[in-house]
Amino acid sequence: MIELKPERIYLDNAATSWPKPPEVIQALADFYNDIGSSAGRGNSLKSLQAKEIIESTRALLTAFIGGGNAYQTIFTTNGTTALNQAILGLLKAGDHVITTQAEHNSVLRPLRHLEDQQVISVKRLEVDSNGQIGVESLRSAIQENTKLVIACHASNVTGAIQPIREICEVAQNAGVFTLIDAAQTVGHLPLNVAEIGCDMLAASGHKGLLGPLGTGFLCVRDELARLLTPLFFGGTGSTSELDTQPNEGPAKFESGNLNTAAIAGLAVGIKHNQVESVAEFQQRILPVCEYVLNELANIEGITCYGPLSPTQRVPVFSFNVDGLDAREASALLESGFGVETRGGLHCAPLIHQALQTNKSGGTVRMSLGRFNTESQVERAIEAVKQVAASNIF
Secondary structure, eight states: OOOOOOOOEEOBTTTOOSSOOHHHHHHHHHIIIIIOOOTTSSSSHHHHHHHHHHHHHHHHHHHHTTOTTTEEEEEESSHHHHHHHHHHHHOOTTOEEEEETTOOHHHHHHHHHHHHTTSOEEEEEOOOTTSOOOHHHHHHHOOTTEEEEEEESBOTTTOBBOOHHHHHHHHHHTTOEEEEEOTTTBTTBOOOHHHHTOSEEEEESSSTTOOOSSOEEEEEEHHHHTTOOOSOOSOOSSSTTOSSOOOSTGGGGOOSOOOHHHHHHHHHHHHHHHHSOHHHHHHHHHHHHHHHHHHHHTSTTEEEESOSSGGGBOSEEEEEETTSOHHHHHHHHHHHHOEEOEEEOTTOHHHHHHHTOGGGTSEEEEEOOTTOOHHHHHHHHHHHHHHHHHTOO
């Protein structure tokens, strides 16, 4: 007898969005079928078309996040590379950095590397039970040699939104640069870098922006871009007569061939975000988030983490099933019900220490995206109820 697998319910959009809009996938195929040339590596028509894809997507993305003329956008292979470019490109010996317990390893690890090399010193601000920091704790942590404040816009574990406007205002008043990790918010929350007042904003392109894997970006103020040292050096398709790196523009940071096909797909993903605006999506998802929070709170044997109000978070929900390791619970949800979540520490170890969820192997994370239906969410909640009930002895 053939055993049918349950329908796939994908709820791991905090890792990467799925499904991708068909037009995104088509854009990759169109690039390889119709263009296929290296951007800026020649004067052929196809090479120029490839370059136009990059520059038009750059302009589209900068406008989408409110960069205007004051910022430039650098393409990277992912959000991790963007964060490393900002951190390793700015910090020098003797600098002091302030960050939070809520950060991803893409921030924690490069900082720890520099700290272990005795290049910098780091203050990691504690978070409350929701995974949020208090602005007053930031203000009191600033020192004379503080160079950079780094904060995630929203936690990839609790979904909690940080007060980043206030964070940037405190830092700016103290003459300190700011770097915001917007991996969980770009495409999910209305976002304007100029209004936020940050100096740098990094994110991946394959989550809320609906682009392909292998895309990311760093948006940086023009004047700060001149201070950053590139992570990589090499061919840029410009000033080829010199053996020195270009000093101006995105070319300074974009050595080697960019993933032009993926960037073409990213452009389509951004445009898809404009069909139903980010603000419209946020309003549509709020009642779904409220439903998830209310249901999880009323399931016996379930502990849920993060803000209780859907307006204080993105659609990322972490919980645990009493008596089960988070990875085991996640595996049961998939094998028994086709519900794909993520169980573990989510590359954010410090917040699990703060929440004391490291003792249970982390948390089960359920993260919603633009293409999840109410029916899928209802079936996922029912699956959680059944897993929790089967574990009560």
